[in-house]
Amino acid sequence: MTVLTKNKRSHLEKMMFLDEPVDIQRYDEVKYPQIDKITDKQLGFFWRPEEVDVSRDKKDFNALTENEKHIFTSNLKRQILLDSVQGRAPNLAFLPIVSLPEVENWIETWSFSETIHSRSYTHIIRNIYPDPSFVFDDLLNQQNIMDCGKSIAKYYDDLIAANHDPDVSILDHKRYIWMALMSANALEGVRFYVSFACSWAFAELKKMEGNAKIIKLIARDENLHLASTSTMLKLLKKDDPDYAMIAKEMEQESIALYEEVINQEKEWAKYLFQNGSMIGLNEKILANYIEWIGSKRMRSIGLPSPYIVSQANPLPWTEKWIGGGNVQVAPQETEISSYIIGGVKQDIDSNALKGLSRWCIYWRLGSVQKTNRITYETISS
Secondary structure, eight states, rough: OOOOOOOOSSSGGGGBBBBSOOSSSSHHHHHOHHHHHHHHHHTTOOOOOGSSSOOHHHHHHSSSOHHHHHHHHHHHHHHHHHHHHHHHHHHHHHGGGGHHHHHHHHHHHHHHHHHHHHHHHHHHHHHOOOOOOHHHHHHTHHHHHHHEEEEHHHHHHHHHHTTTOOOOOHHHHHHHHHHHHHHHHHHIIIIHHHHHHHHHHHHTTTHHHHHHHHHHHHHHHHHHHHHHEEEEEEEEHHOHHHHHHHHHHTTHHHHHHHHHHHHHHHHHHHTTTTTTOOOTBHHHHHHHHHHHHHHHHHHHTTTOOOOOOOOOOSSSHHHHHHHOOOOSTTTSSOOOTSTTTTTTTOOOOOOGTTTTTTTOOOOOEESOOOEEEEEEEEOOO
């Protein structure tokens, strides 16, 4: 394998995977504009964890009950592991076999956005816990979290092994690609949602609102990642008869994969609420919610759902959080690093404003809606 190649065929004629490797990254003409548009949208979503003020969450956390602290901290640990795996897995599994520039570009962008999620958890932890090691050092010893991690890694590891096996057949290789994408689809569409619902339930009670805003930004990204894997599965099946055959052949395994994911989420809800529920949520409600959202994800990629669920969302108030369209990451709405509490540096002094006319500095006073404005008139020399 080399990083510099010269293809014999146009990239418009190639398959998504297992064809000639990418030579020139060009985007004036692409085989799959759907994938390229997803990349554009993800780039437009770019955000930094430090732009969200979580300093008030420390006070909120200290006022939580012990059961609520268990729910919050446990979810944080699990999310860290999920995004640690997902931050590296797409690159390791798919990049060595990708054949189209727009797909290569998307996979790199996808993985990068996952690292932002991982960095956001550190941002939350640094601002809430006196010692971050309290969270990080224990999570790999928690069996139910590790079981989830192993379940995620299985199909990625199978594909990575196939990528390095010269004896694997093309058809088997395609089977590994299909199931790795199916596993990623279930991860992006289902695995986070018990944790997400808990974070948003706290915010509905006016607690841990900084954390909830970060989770809303993460959910917005995950919805886009879900759209990408769904799109890739549909395009593969449409353009390659082998994948159409594989989709039918591996339907039961795909259904079993989704059932495992849904059951793990339900078991996670049981673990979270072992010492009691929180206002607005309990184990049974979350189980219904996960079956509902899991069924929705399955149907969207052509899988029959084994669950009998209602048409309506069992947690309708989560819709405003999942939508993500109203999340604004801009200096006037959030906290940029030059002046946030806990930011990297405070480097603004009065001399920096000389010669500038009508500069406005905004800072938050507890919410997006409540701001103070200071207007600096021209300072004559």
